[in-house]
Amino acid sequence: MNAFIGDWIDVGSIVEIPVRGARTIKTGNGEEIAIFRTSGEKVYALVNRCPHKHGPLSQGIVHGDAVACPLHNWRISLATGEALGEDKGCVPTIPVRVDAGRILISRMAMLATAAAA
Amino acid sequence: MLAPNSRERLVVIGNGMAGCRAVEEILARDPDRYSVTIFGAEPYVNYNRIMLSPVLAGEKSFDDIIINSAAWYADNGIDLVSGDPVIAIDRAERTVTAQSGRTVGYDRLLIATGSDPFIIPVPGKDLPGVISFRDMKDVDAMLAAAEGGGDAVVIGGGLLGLEAAHGLSLRGMNVTVLHLMSTLMERQLDEAAGWLLKTELESRGQTILTGADTAAIVGDGKVEGVLLKDGRTIPASLVVMAVGIKPSVALARAAGLAVGRGIQVDDHMVTSDPAVLAVGECVEHDGNVYGLVAPLWEMCRALADGLVEQPSGYRGSVTSTKLKVSGIDVFSAGDFSGGEGAEDIVLRDASRGVYKRVVVRDDRIVGAVLYGDTADGGWYFDLLKKSEDIGAIRDVLIFGQAFASGGGQADPKAAVAALSDDAEICGCNGVSKRKVVASIEGGACTLDAVRATCKASASCGSCTGIVEQLLALTLDDYDGERVAKTICKCSSFTHDDVRREIVAQDMKSIPEVMQRLSWSTPDGCSSCRPALNYYLLCAQPGVYVDDQQSRFVNERMHANIQKDGTYSVVPRMWGGLTNPRELRAIADVVEKYDAPMVKVTGGQRLDIFGIKKEDLPAVWADLNAAGMVSGHAYGKSLRTVKTCVGSEWCRFGTQDSTGLGVKVEQMSWGSWMPHKFKIAVSGCPRNCAEATIKDFGIVCVDSGYELHVGGNGGIKVRATDFLCKVATERQAMDHCAAFIQLYREEAWYLERTAPWIERVGIEHIRQRIVEDEVGREALTSRFLYSQSFSQDDPWAERAAGKDREQHAHLGEFRPLVLEAAE
Numbered sequence: 057m058n059a060f061i062g063d064w065i066d067v068g069s070i071v072e073i074p075v076r077g078a079r080t081i082k083t084g085n086g087e088e089i090a091i092f093r094t095s096g097e098k099v100y101a102l103v104n105r106c107p108h109k110h111g112p113l114s115q116g117i118v119h120g121d122a123v124a125c126p127l128h129n130w131r132i133s134l135a136t137g138e139a140l141g142e143d144k145g146c147v148p149t150i151p152v153r154v155d156a157g158r159i160l161i162s163r164m165a166m167l168a169t170a171a172a173a
Numbered sequence: 174m175l176a177p178n179s180r181e182r183l184v185v186i187g188n189g190m191a192g193c194r195a196v197e198e199i200l201a202r203d204p205d206r207y208s209v210t211i212f213g214a215e216p217y218v219n220y221n222r223i224m225l226s227p228v229l230a231g232e233k234s235f236d237d238i239i240i241n242s243a244a245w246y247a248d249n250g251i252d253l254v255s256g257d258p259v260i261a262i263d264r265a266e267r268t269v270t271a272q273s274g275r276t277v278g279y280d281r282l283l284i285a286t287g288s289d290p291f292i293i294p295v296p297g298k299d300l301p302g303v304i305s306f307r308d309m310k311d312v313d314a315m316l317a318a319a320e321g322g323g324d325a326v327v328i329g330g331g332l333l334g335l336e337a338a339h340g341l342s343l344r345g346m347n348v349t350v351l352h353l354m355s356t357l358m359e360r361q362l363d364e365a366a367g368w369l370l371k372t373e374l375e376s377r378g379q380t381i382l383t384g385a386d387t388a389a390i391v392g393d394g395k396v397e398g399v400l401l402k403d404g405r406t407i408p409a410s411l412v413v414m415a416v417g418i419k420p421s422v423a424l425a426r427a428a429g430l431a432v433g434r435g436i437q438v439d440d441h442m443v444t445s446d447p448a449v450l451a452v453g454e455c456v457e458h459d460g461n462v463y464g465l466v467a468p469l470w471e472m473c474r475a476l477a478d479g480l481v482e483q484p485s486g487y488r489g490s491v492t493s494t495k496l497k498v499s500g501i502d503v504f505s506a507g508d509f510s511g512g513e514g515a516e517d518i519v520l521r522d523a524s525r526g527v528y529k530r531v532v533v534r535d536d537r538i539v540g541a542v543l544y545g546d547t548a549d550g551g552w553y554f555d556l557l558k559k560s561e562d563i564g565a566i567r568d569v570l571i572f573g574q575a576f577a578s579g580g581g582q583a584d585p586k587a588a589v590a591a592l593s594d595d596a597e598i599c600g601c602n603g604v605s606k607r608k609v610v611a612s613i614e615g616g617a618c619t620l621d622a623v624r625a626t627c628k629a630s631a632s633c634g635s636c637t638g639i640v641e642q643l644l645a646l647t648l649d650d651y652d653g654e655r656v657a658k659t660i661c662k663c664s665s666f667t668h669d670d671v672r673r674e675i676v677a678q679d680m681k682s683i684p685e686v687m688q689r690l691s692w693s694t695p696d697g698c699s700s701c702r703p704a705l706n707y708y709l710l711c712a713q714p715g716v717y718v719d720d721q722q723s724r725f726v727n728e729r730m731h732a733n734i735q736k737d738g739t740y741s742v743v744p745r746m747w748g749g750l751t752n753p754r755e756l757r758a759i760a761d762v763v764e765k766y767d768a769p770m771v772k773v774t775g776g777q778r779l780d781i782f783g784i785k786k787e788d789l790p791a792v793w794a795d796l797n798a799a800g801m802v803s804g805h806a807y808g809k810s811l812r813t814v815k816t817c818v819g820s821e822w823c824r825f826g827t828q829d830s831t832g833l834g835v836k837v838e839q840m841s842w843g844s845w846m847p848h849k850f851k852i853a854v855s856g857c858p859r860n861c862a863e864a865t866i867k868d869f870g871i872v873c874v875d876s877g878y879e880l881h882v883g884g885n886g887g888i889k890v891r892a893t894d895f896l897c898k899v900a901t902e903r904q905a906m907d908h909c910a911a912f913i914q915l916y917r918e919e920a921w922y923l924e925r926t927a928p929w930i931e932r933v934g935i936e937h938i939r940q941r942i943v944e945d946e947v948g949r950e951a952l953t954s955r956f957l958y959s960q961s962f963s964q965d966d967p968w969a970e971r972a973a974g975k976d977r978e979q980h981a982h983l984g985e986f987r988p989l990v991l992e993a994a995e
């Protein structure tokens with residue numbers, strides 16, 4: 057099922073992610089990428105680690121283009137990875153796009169994530 | 174004037190909207206410059222493709238939608254070769270060759286081949302009866318199919334699909350729309366507008382299935398139905414595929430032109446070959462391809478400027494969309510996905526079915542979605558394109574141009590003051606401004622008093638803001654109230670208002686509540702979504718479909734998330750009782766899944782820690798096998814029923830507290846509640862089960878059962894209030910069920926029984942549960958009815974594969990390979 061499309065990696069179909077939800081990709085070094093799907097049918101990818109105390113963002117409640125971390129309810133912008141409101145902190149985002157219902161994520165960014173941490 | 178035969182030869186491939194418009198633009202600038210030949214694959218003159226929808230719907234005929242008749246070609250000396258597609262371009266020789274063999278030389282070539290419909294590669298896609306919606310031939314095929322009536326399936330709930338569905342349903346077919354996404358027209362609409370649109374189309378008799386993934390088109394020799402991936406088959410004698418388009422680039426690619434997603438052009442519509450231009454949907458400009466006509470007009474202008482006069486250059490387009498379905502007004506433009514720094518201004522008018530959302534960033538409009546009232550679409554779009562500073566009119570922007578440009582009315586209060594006395598304030602109850610003001614002057618100085626006297630703002634509440642402004646205008650010392658906490662920042666309604674309206678208006682989904690109650694955000698927030706989900710669940714047992722994404726992680730995962738992202742698992746131990754089989758199963762799970770800790774909880778059961786989300790279903794399966802079910806240690810629901818040993822063993826025990834605890838737990842487990850709920854049964858007043866700090870406590874005495882409510886051992890310790898004493902176990906259980914139901918129906922989400930009772934007073938509870946016997950019985954039976962839908966062990970469902978994806982990674986990435994988890 058997995059295909060390389062140049063610098064983009066096909067990680068699955070958009071319907072595999074619940075609307076206002078997320079799914080994760082394991083990167084092999086313990087790090088996970090969370091891929092979010094919003095009610096506006098936008099798709100975002102972030103490292104699955106809250107800037108506060110590393111909560112798994114993929115398990116938070118998604119509303120608008122933000123996710124509320126399941127551990128202490130920080131709100132994180134899906135577009136920038138930055139904490140919203142009073143809180144300060146930022147989690148890396150990964151370029152992602154959707155083509156004909158398939159989710160494609162940037163290979164370079166994935167490699168960088170897999171190498172980091 | 175150049176003689177026709179000494180003119181440059183311009184050959185156009187594609188007799189569609191862009192090709193012909195480009196020629197028109199060129200002729201307008203210099204009618205004598207080129208001798209023009211246009212090749213068209215379709216056997217027609219140039220017609221308006223976007224009007225195919227009204228033709229299908231029977232609102233227009235083909236003649237009505239012709240843009241340029243045969244006379245236009247003749248008058249302008251254009252040689253039209255229709256019904257004969259070009260099959261090759263020879264750039265070295267500068268010729269094109271058509272299917273008929275005809276070869277024509279060019280000095281300039283313009284490619285305007287448009288797009289091809291995207292056909293999803295499923296089995297059966299080539300069966301007779303499967304068509305796309307792109308040209309007149311498709312419309313003819315649909316009209317022929319519709320003659321016989323019957324069932325049609327439209328795959329794709331975008332602009333095109335919905336227009337096709339509308340047309341077919343007007344032509345008497347029974348139409349089902351299959352849409353992969355959860356929201357119709359998701360590229361143009363947000364969830365709220367999509368819900369309104371879906372509701373309207375359904376009320377017109379169409380069936381709309383969202384989240385519907387086509388597996389195959391089935392039929393023997395011709396279409397008979399569509400098979401979905403979830404196993405359902407939808408019967409159909411006609412299937413229209415309207416899932417998208419892709420630029421038609423085959424010819425250009427074969428000719429060796431630079432092609433990305435479309436034929437690549439510069440700002441003057443020139444391709445990688447200076448003699449060849451391209452325009453329309455077949456091109457890619459600055460990384461973008463377009464699927465609407467407005468950008469084509471701009472491209473054609475730039476093309477003609479570059480070719481004939483001063484090059485002006487095309488800079489890309491911002492687009493807006495409308496749906497051409499009579500009686501449904503939808504408008505959308507720009508980017509409404511929000512994101513950093515974006516602010517939503519939302520206006521909802523439930524009685525008129527209006528939803529308006531304008532997205533603003535740095536005082537500039539970046540997007541807009543309008544449903545029901547699109548009169549201001551053009552105005553917003555204009556402000557958006559010009560990137561105009563709207564800071565000064567921000568507060569009134571959403572009311573539209575007429576309102577916002579009303580000069581000194583930038584103050585909403587001034588705007589309300591300016592309303593005539595006859596202006597209707599409350600649409601639900603038909604209350605005029607005069608009546609509201611009269612009732613305020615007559616002594617109704619608060620919102621509630623206004624509601625009680627003249628009924629304004631007493632129903633849907635969307636006029637509450639205006640009524641408050643009238644209070645402020647009429648009274649000197651009114652400085653707002655609504656001390657009652659609103660449910661969250663997305664709404665001006667209190668929890669009580671929301672609960673009451675859900676029941677009164679029989680609401681059935683979260684988007685419906687948000688629309689009817691004028692939510693100020695498009696899809697709520699992490700505070701209101703779980704609350705609404707609970708209120709709907711409570712009000713509509715067996716009817717409302719739980720929204721998983723509106724639940725906190727623990728309730729979605731049926732386990733408690735820990736600080737390291739693993740989960741803890743607490744199986745139910747009825748009344749605190751256990752046995753070797755259960756203990757063995759727990760011991761086995763601890764070893765098998767390497768759980769770092771297992772602990773006796775404060776709730777008389779065992780908690781297994783450190784389980785990974787992937788392992789949860791297997792752990793549950795093992796526990797289920799030993800007869801254990803979820804303990805809901807994660808839920809806003811019944812947690813534990815603590816018991817003491819009671820009369821079975823204890824020398825002081827007066828009744829079988831253990832047995833009663835087990836029965837109570839079996840009656841009440843699984844129910845969703847505003848907050849967690851704990852019960853305890855003690856066998857005598859020594860109260861070893863700590864029943865008097867529980868939400869519902871039973872203390873057994875010789876003569877029966879003392880019932881206590883509203884205790885809390887948590888952050889703020891509160892001893893229970895005594896409710897009443899009853900004689901039998903049965904009565905104790907009935908009172909317990911009634912109390913739980915009263916709490917479920919009346920408390921605010923995330924309010925435990927202790928603060929709830931402090932708010933409403935124990936007298937209210939006594940009146941409803943003890944004094945009003947008929948009411949109590951009704952509460953009990955409503956509880957038992959709702960329990961008939963909620964006592965399915967969520968672990969067993971998951972262990973059997975339900976929501977499998979919640980526990981699986983979407984995939985795994987190792988530097989060289991990526992493997993899907995499923």
Ligand code: SRM
Nearest residue numbers: 733741773774775776777778806812885886887888889925
């Ligand atoms: C496991 C347990 C502690 C233990 O090891 O004994 C526990 C663990 C947690 N409690 Fe508790 N409470 C546990 C018994 C209690 C008790 C004792 C009892 O039930 O008799 C109380 C006081 C009684 C009461 O609720 O009135 C208690 C009062 C709280 C409170 C304060 C509630 C309040 O109304 O003030 C919270 C916070 C909350 O719910 O917002 C809380 C929250 C929590 C949370 C859910 C904290 C969190 O959000 O992560 C802990 C989850 C641990 C986990 O992942 O499993 N826990 N918690 C107990 C599980 C009982 C069970 O079998 O289900």
Ligand SMILES: Cc1cc2nc3c(=O)[nH]c(=O)nc-3n(C[C@H](O)[C@H](O)[C@H](O)COP(=O)(O)OP(=O)(O)OC[C@H]3O[C@@H](n4cnc5c(N)ncnc54)[C@H](O)[C@@H]3O)c2cc1C
Nearest residue numbers: 187189190191214222223258259286287453454464465466
């Ligand atoms: C049913 C329908 C409703 C629509 N509604 C709207 C709307 O409301 N608003 C909006 O903005 N847009 C709408 N559109 C989209 C709009 O019609 C297109 O954006 C527009 O027609 C594109 O113009 P074009 O010239 O690039 O392509 P086309 O209009 O498709 O013209 C291309 C022409 O080239 C011909 N051709 C292709 N290959 C060859 C070849 N090798 N040789 C000769 N001829 C060839 C094709 O047969 C076709 O006639 C709608 C489209 C459809 C189908």
Ligand code: SF4
Nearest residue numbers: 735736774775887888
């Ligand atoms: S008392 Fe505090 S730390 Fe202990 S389990 Fe309860 S919430 Fe967690």
Ligand code: FES
Nearest residue numbers: 106109111125128
């Ligand atoms: S870890 Fe995310 S808010 Fe604390």
